[in-house]
Amino acid sequence: MTENLRIGIVGAGLMGGDHVTRITNRVSGASVSAIVEPDETRGAAAAANAPGARSFTRIEDAIEADALDAVLIATPGAYHEPVLLPALEAGLPILCEKPLTPDPESSLRILEAEQKLDRPHIQVGFMRRFDAEYAKLRALVESGRLGELLMVRAVHRNPDVPPSYTQSMLITDSVVHEFDVTPWLAGSDVRSVEVRHPRRNSKAPERLREPILVLIELANGVLVDVEMNVSIGFGYQVATEAVFEQGVARIGQPQGLQTWHDGTFAIDEHRSFTTRFADAYDAQIQRWVEAVKRGTIDGPSAWDGFKVALACEAGVAALDGGIQQVVIPERPAFYA
Numbered sequence: 001m002t003e004n005l006r007i008g009i010v011g012a013g014l015m016g017g018d019h020v021t022r023i024t025n026r027v028s029g030a031s032v033s034a035i036v037e038p039d040e041t042r043g044a045a046a047a048a049n050a051p052g053a054r055s056f057t058r059i060e061d062a063i064e065a066d067a068l069d070a071v072l073i074a075t076p077g078a079y080h081e082p083v084l085l086p087a088l089e090a091g092l093p094i095l096c097e098k099p100l101t102p103d104p105e106s107s108l109r110i111l112e113a114e115q116k117l118d119r120p121h122i123q124v125g126f127m128r129r130f131d132a133e134y135a136k137l138r139a140l141v142e143s144g145r146l147g148e149l150l151m152v153r154a155v156h157r158n159p160d161v162p163p164s165y166t167q168s169m170l171i172t173d174s175v176v177h178e179f180d181v182t183p184w185l186a187g188s189d190v191r192s193v194e195v196r197h198p199r200r201n202s203k204a205p206e207r208l209r210e211p212i213l214v215l216i217e218l219a220n221g222v223l224v225d226v227e228m229n230v231s232i233g234f235g236y237q238v239a240t241e242a243v244f245e246q247g248v249a250r251i252g253q254p255q256g257l258q259t260w261h262d263g264t265f266a267i268d269e270h271r272s273f274t275t276r277f278a279d280a281y282d283a284q285i286q287r288w289v290e291a292v293k294r295g296t297i298d299g300p301s302a303w304d305g306f307k308v309a310l311a312c313e314a315g316v317a318a319l320d321g322g323i324q325q326v327v328i329p330e331r332p333a334f335y336a
């Protein structure tokens with residue numbers, strides 16, 4: 001592999017544009033060599049931050065032109081599959097934004113295509129695994145210092161969501177993160193999912209019945225509750241409290257500028273995932289670039305993405321009630 005990894009960004013919207021800037025300014029050993037974006041205005045805005053990058057409207061054309069060594073997919077989740085398949089066929093290393101795909105059937109098609117190659121080529125962009133506090137919490141669980149982990153209480157609060165965001169996306173676009181990160185923290189897969197509906201937020205768009213409370217049971221008995229809230233208006237917060245036999249640990253608490261003024265003490269809190277997880281996105285991409293050069297991945301695989309898709313399927317069914325079981329098939333040796 002050459003010293004400079006040539007990355008093609010597919011989908012130059014909010015995240016794709018952010019990743020272009022990140023790779024150009026903060027990631028070493030790589031550059032953005034191609035931008036694949038059907039929307040001309042967005043494509044041009046992203047290209048302005050990627051000196052020397054070539055512009056395309058289809059991934060197939062960028063591959064044909066030999067314009068990239070690796071692909072970063074940042075199209076909306078429902079449009080990951082049509083980019084993943086040609087990229088896999090070309091044998092390219094891939095960092096695919098979450099979710100791998102929104103449902104297990106399409107994720108299985110991706111696994112099938114990937115297994116035609118000599119080794120896993122896909123890393124899924126579950127960036128919370130690269131957040132320093134999440135990593136510390138995982139190390140604490142593994143160390144056993146506070147005894148066994150019993151419960152996880154999670155809050156996932158967004159100020160708002162775009163008009164394209166539907167009810168099922170509460171699960172497939174948002175709770176999808178907890179379906180990845182909680183099993184990773186606790187060392188155990190999702191066994192069942194239940195959704196309860198508290199009083200509706202009158203500020204939520206009419207099409208959404210939220211917030212929701214999601215109860216996730218892991219195979220080792222750890223119970224996880226997730227407050228999923230997407231119309232709070234006043235900020236962005238992802239925070240977790242882990243309850244152990246001999247103590248409690250908290251991550252994601254406000255850590256910004258503190259002010260004491262006029263009798264009030266205040267701490268700045270994030271307004272968007274772009275700042276809350278900026279360091280995690282940087283670390284995720286830097287480590288992926290280094291892994292690609294070693295011919296491997298360094299993060300969640302397509303198999304992890306498939307397991308999350310199974311949990312999401314149960315979660316979407318649970319939006320209509322009941323406790324929905326998640327049955328995970330045996331992992332193929334390819335993903336050992």
Ligand SMILES: NC(=O)c1ccc[n+]([C@@H]2O[C@H](COP(=O)([O-])OP(=O)(O)OC[C@H]3O[C@@H](n4cnc5c(N)ncnc54)[C@H](O)[C@@H]3O)[C@@H](O)[C@H]2O)c1
Binds near residue numbers: 010042073082099
């Ligand atoms: N990890 C995170 O915290 C995080 C945060 C936000 C979004 N995301 C994920 O990033 C992805 C993109 O989300 P976004 O908010 O940037 O979406 P967006 O709508 O802002 O941008 C998506 C872009 O993809 C383009 N596009 C669609 N189909 C395409 C195709 N076939 N080829 C090339 N371009 C295509 C669209 O024109 C658009 O510009 C999604 O998978 C989303 O779940 C992850």
Ligand SMILES: O[C@H]1[C@H](O)[C@@H](O)[C@H](O)[C@@H](O)[C@H]1O
Binds near residue numbers: 156158161174175273
């Ligand atoms: O696509 C975004 C992104 O994944 C964020 O990390 C999450 O907090 C939002 O809920 C989701 O809509």
